Amino acid sequence: MSLPSSSLTQIIEEYIAQLLEENEVGEVSLRRKDLAERFGCVPSQINYVLRSRFAPENGFLVESQRGGHGYIKVIQLTFNNCDEEVVHLADLVGNAITEQESRKLLVNLQNRDVISPRERLIIEVALRSQEENGRSIFDVSPYRRDLMRAELLKKILTSLALG
Amino acid sequence: MSLPSSSLTQIIEEYIAQLLEENEVGEVSLRRKDLAERFGCVPSQINYVLRSRFAPENGFLVESQRGGHGYIKVIQLTFNNCDEEVVHLADLVGNAITEQESRKLLVNLQNRDVISPRERLIIEVALRSQEENGRSIFDVSPYRRDLMRAELLKKILTSLALG
């Protein structure tokens, strides 16, 4: 209902997004200090924008270097074989998913060449690591572990879907 | 707004990299003084480039000799077994690793085609997810988060090596 609120963060986000569009390559290099000056804010505001808007979960990679000739590079990954199918699958994951179900899902995705064997391996290791930590270090209940597994899986799948 | 200018270091790096490409052997001999003259800098700048860009963790070896007819030889390591290298890199991760360090490592691995952009993205999502959970749900101390990050990263890299 409310009119589009334009926070600084949003404005900077749109600016960077536009730069990305203009650059054919899908990546753009920035100077944190210059950006901050342009938008009249402290430099760390830029970090906030990057962390909250150009996160890997959203299909972006950020590289940077400090010191002399420092820079921040924002890369938008685009995958040609990315389908809305993947988004659908993220829906399939739902709120909670068991280890068994997730494994079945990943096998399925690999069989349909949506993800590569290596990618599946990485995902399984990540899920399993979270499961182990939740179980033996943080004493998370089984159901809550299913919730967390769903969260992580969705993050990964949507990151691959965006582009 | 000025775009990041490329540093002297980067220019010299590219020059050496090109020499390496031209030489089929994967190695090239240089004169420190000549290089410094060519790029209008002090000789020790060359050492800086070698240390920061052609280090062993980047897959290079550097040999040199002082005195008359002295030289600097840059050798590009070629792993006949790419997996072997990934194991080596798991060692590089060490016991603890910061978010910054891990990102740098992943950029490096991708640049060297050890992992693909998609694989890097998945790994970053997984690391970030663990970080977030550790910080805001389980109240894990910063150092312990560095330990956990190293654990997860090593698990993933070694799984890729053994896969």
Add this chain to the structure above:
DNA sequence: ATAATTTTGGTCAGTATAAGTCAAGGATAT
């Protein structure tokens, strides 16, 4: 032969620059 000299490269500490982190407080939405 040996010592002096010359020709290379190495190291380190200092300076300047630029990005990252964190926590506290303010603004906004629910």
Add this chain to the structure above:
DNA sequence: ATATCCTTGACTTATACTGACCAAAATTAT
């Protein structure tokens, strides 16, 4: 009201580059 999102600034860390001084290998002089 409260939870989430946004914004700020003090403090920390990383990188680039220079110059003064050090070390080693070859050449030349004695």
